Amino acid sequence: MSIAARGQLAEGGATRTPSPPRALVPALGAVGFLAVALLVGLFVGPVHIGIGAIIRSAASHIPLLGIHSNLSATDSAILWQLRAPRVVLGLLVGGMLALAGGSYQGVFRNPLVDPYLLGVAAGAGLGATIAIAYAGNAVGSYDLLPLTAFGGASLAVAITYVLGTSAAGGRSPAALVLAGVTVVSFLTAIQTFIQQQHSQSLQEVYSWILGRLDTAGWHDVALVAPYVVVSSAVILAHRRMLDVLAVGDEEATTLGVNVRRVRLTIVVFATIGTAAAVAVSGLIGFVGIIVPHAVRLVIGSSYRIVLPLSLLAGGGFLVLADVIARTIVSPAELPIGVVTAFFGAPFFAIVLRTSRTFT
Amino acid sequence: MTAIVLDGLSVELGNATVLDGVSAEISPGEWIALIGPNGAGKSTLLRAVAGLVRYRGSITLDGEEVSSLARRAVAQRLAFVPQAPLLPPAMRVDEYVLLGRTPHLGAFANESPHDFAAAGQAIERLDLEPFSRRPLRTLSGGEQQRVVLGRALAQEAPLLLLDEPTTSLDIGRQQQALELVATLRGQSDLTVLCAMHDLTLAAQYADRLLLLSHGRLVAAGPPGEIATEALVSEHYGADVRVVTEGGAVAVIPVRRRSS
Numbered sequence: 001m002s003i004a005a006r007g008q009l010a011e012g013g014a015t016r017t018p019s020p021p022r023a024l025v026p027a028l029g030a031v032g033f034l035a036v037a038l039l040v041g042l043f044v045g046p047v048h049i050g051i052g053a054i055i056r057s058a059a060s061h062i063p064l065l066g067i068h069s070n071l072s073a074t075d076s077a078i079l080w081q082l083r084a085p086r087v088v089l090g091l092l093v094g095g096m097l098a099l100a101g102g103s104y105q106g107v108f109r110n111p112l113v114d115p116y117l118l119g120v121a122a123g124a125g126l127g128a129t130i131a132i133a134y135a136g137n138a139v140g141s142y143d144l145l146p147l148t149a150f151g152g153a154s155l156a157v158a159i160t161y162v163l164g165t166s167a168a169g170g171r172s173p174a175a176l177v178l179a180g181v182t183v184v185s186f187l188t189a190i191q192t193f194i195q196q197q198h199s200q201s202l203q204e205v206y207s208w209i210l211g212r213l214d215t216a217g218w219h220d221v222a223l224v225a226p227y228v229v230v231s232s233a234v235i236l237a238h239r240r241m242l243d244v245l246a247v248g249d250e251e252a253t254t255l256g257v258n259v260r261r262v263r264l265t266i267v268v269f270a271t272i273g274t275a276a277a278v279a280v281s282g283l284i285g286f287v288g289i290i291v292p293h294a295v296r297l298v299i300g301s302s303y304r305i306v307l308p309l310s311l312l313a314g315g316g317f318l319v320l321a322d323v324i325a326r327t328i329v330s331p332a333e334l335p336i337g338v339v340t341a342f343f344g345a346p347f348f349a350i351v352l353r354t355s356r357t358f359t
Numbered sequence: 360m361t362a363i364v365l366d367g368l369s370v371e372l373g374n375a376t377v378l379d380g381v382s383a384e385i386s387p388g389e390w391i392a393l394i395g396p397n398g399a400g401k402s403t404l405l406r407a408v409a410g411l412v413r414y415r416g417s418i419t420l421d422g423e424e425v426s427s428l429a430r431r432a433v434a435q436r437l438a439f440v441p442q443a444p445l446l447p448p449a450m451r452v453d454e455y456v457l458l459g460r461t462p463h464l465g466a467f468a469n470e471s472p473h474d475f476a477a478a479g480q481a482i483e484r485l486d487l488e489p490f491s492r493r494p495l496r497t498l499s500g501g502e503q504q505r506v507v508l509g510r511a512l513a514q515e516a517p518l519l520l521l522d523e524p525t526t527s528l529d530i531g532r533q534q535q536a537l538e539l540v541a542t543l544r545g546q547s548d549l550t551v552l553c554a555m556h557d558l559t560l561a562a563q564y565a566d567r568l569l570l571l572s573h574g575r576l577v578a579a580g581p582p583g584e585i586a587t588e589a590l591v592s593e594h595y596g597a598d599v600r601v602v603t604e605g606g607a608v609a610v611i612p613v614r615r616r617s618s
Binding site: 237238240243244246247248250251253254255256257258296300301302 | 406409410411430431432433434435437438439441444445446447448449450451454455458459461462464467469494514
């Protein structure tokens with residue numbers, strides 16, 4: 001139904017305006033995709049545990065249903081202490097990267113932007129390199145790395161923002177992007193220098209950069225979840241504002257929007273969420289660009305739909321990518337960043353070719 | 360309808376004085392055309408009224424100073440159509456028009472049935488229904504102009520600011536666009552403030568012309584008094600004939616003969 005027709009219905013008074021029909025089917029599709037991805041993530045592994053048993057076991061955790069799991073203690077531990085945290089981490093990291101990427105593309109009005117644009121990756125990389133090079137295998141370095149990566153990422157984006165907004169061109173998204181390029185180059189130079197000085201740490205740094213969802217149980221999940229939840233909530237609350245920003249800064253202003261505040265808020269929360277994701281999973285590329293794009297190509301350009309669906313689809317995508325990463329060269333593991341790029345790029349090419357609505 | 364009072368309005372951009380002590384009073388419901396050569400300050404004046412640039416002096420809308428109003432309050436009082444609006448290519452026409460409701464929504468609220476109704480009305484009044492579900496990039500220049508007007512109309516503001524609304528339209532579309540503004544103005548009691556290059560169209564559609572030159576207001580009055588050979592030649596450096604045909608003023612450029 002067109003907006004005009006809905007308006008007339010609404011004026012009639014009796015009918016409440018229905019939610020846009022276009023959003024319902026894609027939303028169900030995304031939820032279905034995510035559910036399948038989660039099940040596959042729990043199902044696939046060296047030890048066979050049936051889908052039925054997984055669902056029974058999951059249901060047994062819900063009180064009042066009275067369902068009892070028929071899994072052995074070992075299988076139960078494999079399922080809930082090894083596979084589940086990894087799947088949930090994939091869900092959080094993938095969803096966050098896709099959501100952050102989509103919202104970055106909105107505030108910068110640039111479809112090629114990814115969440116690492118303003119220096120998150122370079123800052124986190126430097127932080128991680130410092131932790132690996134100087135703390136080495138010292139006690140506690142496992143907890144230190146996420147902290148230094150998160151700190152480095154946040155600091156890098158803060159520098160970018162200060163530099164970008166104080167530049168001569170000031171306040172335009174382009175100045176911010178250029179400041180990002182500057183900060184990234186500088187931090188990468190420092191990181192390379194440190195690596196040269198500590199060449200024994202090269203391999204560890206390299207494997208961190210390629211990204212992994214290798215977890216120590218629920219610890220990493222608990223570490224990253226609060227940041228992802230809060231960032232996602234704030235970004236999703238602004239999703240309509242991103243549609244308004246699409247008409248340009250000046251027009252958005254004449255529509256009553258505080259453009260600078262909206263942009264800053266979204267950049268800050270997308271950055272915090274991305275930094276937290278990167279801190280536990282390393283630099284997983286491609287998710288932040290490919291997922292929002294694919295969603296956009298399928299359902300249209302409105303951020304009100306693109307952002308929530310990117311969150312769901314990004315989570316599902318990374319969980320599936322991780323399944324491939326840990327099975328394809330089993331018992332060894334492929335870095336997940338290799339998988340996201342290897343399978344993501346052709347997938348994107350197909351969507352690009354078959355879609356009629358590419359902008 | 361909105362009464363606008365400009366008092367000693369000055370705007371500096373960088374080191375350049377773009378507007379210099381402009382004072383004018385615009386009555387509720389008037390259609391004012393801002394005319395003047397390139398760089399005279401027409402767009403800057405519109406942008407100052409819209410609260411987009413800092414100014415000295417005073418701009419009041421029904422007695423309220425623009426610079427002291429909140430962004431949203433300004434947006435509820437005026438709709439601004441820039442010269443080259445940014446149209447997100449994949450956005451649908453109805454989605455775009457609905458954005459005009461933004462000033463009436465709470466920060467994180469969704470549109471109410473009333474907002475859909477207002478957007479629906481704007482779509483209907485501008486005859487956008489045949490392509491209301493199409494992406495903006497598929498529209499012709501004339502259709503795009505109507506869609507942008509539709510968004511401004513959905514805003515339901517009593518003051519309409521237009522910056523060169525007929526640029527890039529052919530002569531027929533120019534006329535249609537301005538007729539549309541005239542009709543909407545009549546139906547919704549709008550005050551219209553419009554920067555225009557085409558002096559003939561300005562003279563035919565506006566109640567009064569304000570002639571800006573080098574940031575100063577050099578003449579103001581009914582079209583017959585402002586669109587004159589003397590004033591046009593002085594401020595535009597153009598050779599023109601002004602003819603009156605059936606009560607309508609036409610400004611005709613005349614080629615300078617060297618012989």
